[in-house]
Amino acid sequence: MRIVLVGQPNCGKSTIFNYLSGYKAVASNFPGTTVKYTASKLYINSHLCECIDLPGTYSLIASDAAEAETRKFLLNESFDTIINVLDASLLSRSLELTLELLELRKPMMVVLNMIDEAERKGIHIDAEHLSSILGVPVVKTIGYKGQGLTEMVRTALQVAKKQMPSNPIALSKDIETVVKKLTEDVAKVASQLRLPARFLALKLLQKDKIFEERVAEIAPELSSKIKAAQRQLEITHGRPSDVVISSERHALAMNIYEEVVQIVRTPHPDIRDKIDNILMHKFWGYIFLALIFYGFFTLVFKVGSHIEEPLMAIFDQLLAKLKTCLPPSSLTYVIVEGTIQGIAGGIGIVLPYLVPFLFGLAILEDSGYLPRVAFLVDSFMHHIGLHGKSIIPFLLGYGCSVPAVMATRILESERDRFITAILATLIPCSARTVIILGLVSYYLGPVYAIGVYLLNLLVVAIAGKILSTIYSEVTPGLLLEVPTYRIPAFKTIWVKTWYRLKEFVLIAWPILIIGSIVLGILQYFHLDKAINQLLSPLTLLLGLPIAVGTTLIFGILRKELSLIMLLQALGTKKVLTVMSKTQVMTFTIFVVFYIPCMATIAALWREIGLKKTLLAVSFSFLIACLLGMVSRFLGPLFL
Amino acid sequence: MRIRLDVVSPGKKVKIIMVEGGVRCRQCLAEMGVYPGEMLKVIRSAPFAGPILVEANGYRFILGRGMAAKVIVEEMD
Numbered sequence: 001m002r003i004v005l006v007g008q009p010n011c012g013k014s015t016i017f018n019y020l021s022g023y024k025a026v027a028s029n030f031p032g033t034t035v036k037y038t039a040s041k042l043y044i045n046s047h048l049c050e051c052i053d054l055p056g057t058y059s060l061i062a063s064d065a066a067e068a069e070t071r072k073f074l075l076n077e078s079f080d081t082i083i084n085v086l087d088a089s090l091l092s093r094s095l096e097l098t099l100e101l102l103e104l105r106k107p108m109m110v111v112l113n114m115i116d117e118a119e120r121k122g123i124h125i126d127a128e129h130l131s132s133i134l135g136v137p138v139v140k141t142i143g144y145k146g147q148g149l150t151e152m153v154r155t156a157l158q159v160a161k162k163q164m165p166s167n168p169i170a171l172s173k174d175i176e177t178v179v180k181k182l183t184e185d186v187a188k189v190a191s192q193l194r195l196p197a198r199f200l201a202l203k204l205l206q207k208d209k210i211f212e213e214r215v216a217e218i219a220p221e222l223s224s225k226i227k228a229a230q231r232q233l234e235i236t237h238g239r240p241s242d243v244v245i246s247s248e249r250h251a252l253a254m255n256i257y258e259e260v261v262q263i264v265r266t267p268h269p270d271i272r273d274k275i276d277n278i279l280m281h282k283f284w285g286y287i288f289l290a291l292i293f294y295g296f297f298t299l300v301f302k303v304g305s306h307i308e309e310p311l312m313a314i315f316d317q318l319l320a321k322l323k324t325c326l327p328p329s330s331l332t333y334v335i336v337e338g339t340i341q342g343i344a345g346g347i348g349i350v351l352p353y354l355v356p357f358l359f360g361l362a363i364l365e366d367s368g369y370l371p372r373v374a375f376l377v378d379s380f381m382h383h384i385g386l387h388g389k390s391i392i393p394f395l396l397g398y399g400c401s402v403p404a405v406m407a408t409r410i411l412e413s414e415r416d417r418f419i420t421a422i423l424a425t426l427i428p429c430s431a432r433t434v435i436i437l438g439l440v441s442y443y444l445g446p447v448y449a450i451g452v453y454l455l456n457l458l459v460v461a462i463a464g465k466i467l468s469t470i471y472s473e474v475t476p477g478l479l480l481e482v483p484t485y486r487i488p489a490f491k492t493i494w495v496k497t498w499y500r501l502k503e504f505v506l507i508a509w510p511i512l513i514i515g516s517i518v519l520g521i522l523q524y525f526h527l528d529k530a531i532n533q534l535l536s537p538l539t540l541l542l543g544l545p546i547a548v549g550t551t552l553i554f555g556i557l558r559k560e561l562s563l564i565m566l567l568q569a570l571g572t573k574k575v576l577t578v579m580s581k582t583q584v585m586t587f588t589i590f591v592v593f594y595i596p597c598m599a600t601i602a603a604l605w606r607e608i609g610l611k612k613t614l615l616a617v618s619f620s621f622l623i624a625c626l627l628g629m630v631s632r633f634l635g636p637l638f639l
Numbered sequence: 640m641r642i643r644l645d646v647v648s649p650g651k652k653v654k655i656i657m658v659e660g661g662v663r664c665r666q667c668l669a670e671m672g673v674y675p676g677e678m679l680k681v682i683r684s685a686p687f688a689g690p691i692l693v694e695a696n697g698y699r700f701i702l703g704r705g706m707a708a709k710v711i712v713e714e715m716d
Contacts, residue, residue, distance in 0.1 A: 478703035
């Protein structure tokens, strides 16, 4: 049995899905967290169910790539029940999607989620009455508390068992006549496309490009009939036919809302709205933006360095002991040493910074602050040819480039997606943060680390300017819902941190240990020299020790490998004894910008295609070389 | 008096008269509840010709200047 969760962005689908599946989707407090659908198998009353969490969509007219995913799924895949999740506190707007879903004629139920939020606003909803109007079961829930979810699952099973298709609700008489007529005309094409005829007719009246093109392909003779129907609505209503249909649905949703809702009291003035007076203020907003991110990174560094030093001391002792047990010139020693260094790299260097970083990022995401950042930076983003929404992939990029690249799906135009994806990979992800903190901050001081971040922002801005000049097309502009602030639930934050950390522990860490052993063996047989020789034109150009050549190759596998491999390649943890400050800076800058890691390249390939991915890779390599050389020659003046 | 939404000063309530722009732009705005006849309240605007924060029917959204300029409104008292 297959159940799909559909709803508008930020209505709590992922929270419900997580509750059902034991935490698998990443939920956040900003619209567009789920950009790809997540599926999970679970047993309900000994029935094996596949539950699918679709990206949020405001309507079944796709305006960005994530919404297109939802529509494609609903129209092409087979499933047994739609669970339409609504934010009960935004009932009238949420009902517009529900009305559209009813047109699909599939077994369906409605979930009024966040009912506590609605009560707070003084909205009381008569669920039974709503159910009788819509002709589908309605259940009230509070997703994050798990309240009402058992009832929801029970109802979903019943709906799936009965297989009663939903029934569309009639529009006003004159519009209905036009719709009915067109429905008959397109019936044959609709069955060819395997769509409900009425759904297709409505989409054609709404001037949906994709359907217009498809119909024009198979049945060009219908074009005059479609045009005539559109014109008829335009003449009688004095508005474009797409506006007629969407306004009609809007009015219908409002009517239903008024019938089922009782406003029991005026909403309490909410303290949370007051917060925006500061955080979105034209002066204080920016001050707090800077403070929040400054505080965030210094906290991560403070926590990280406190844990790192004692941990590394333990491993140093262990390695010293090893030298007394095994002859340092044997192959066994090299392998054991490589293993210990690989494990140490994970525990001692990466984890202390990664855990607080991911934890903090999760708090920022769930609090609802990120859309406010989009508001503050929109005008700056226009300077680099993008708009405010692109800041969300950028910020996610500080965590990991892969979700950042995927998050570009929340953008409307292909050009914006492509430029944002390339720029997002230039942002130092948590792995590169570890390198910046572990090398620059540790050996040169935190001020220099902040310098690297600022330089990075400058480079991203210039690169954005260059790309948007090459691909000069006007960005569609910002339109983004601003959710209410929420105090993040500890459990979701922790689960989200763990979910992202698992990626490191299960994939990166083993590679790190194996890589460390491989490097040891290469050194044992003096093969690393050959690789270093091969890369010597590059290392010489950057003025780096020849020995760092191999580490750059490992860095393409996983960015954090560069740092750990560096320590091993140099044969010491005291980097400054073998590298000058300038070299440390040059190495870091080069590693931050050069070629994205394998996982990111794969994500880019999927999102923007091979050609543009190759462009992105060479672009980043070029930037890295250029900045590396600048650092090499300017470094001695400042460091 | 009919004006464009991007020039409405914060704190003012407006009634939407007309939405200009292409089909896609109209549809995006419609999804946020921007229809002729509906009421909106401009909450604040970002500096440097940035976007505006708008409240409609119990929820808030950010609207870029370019898009706001396509919405023709009438100021209410």
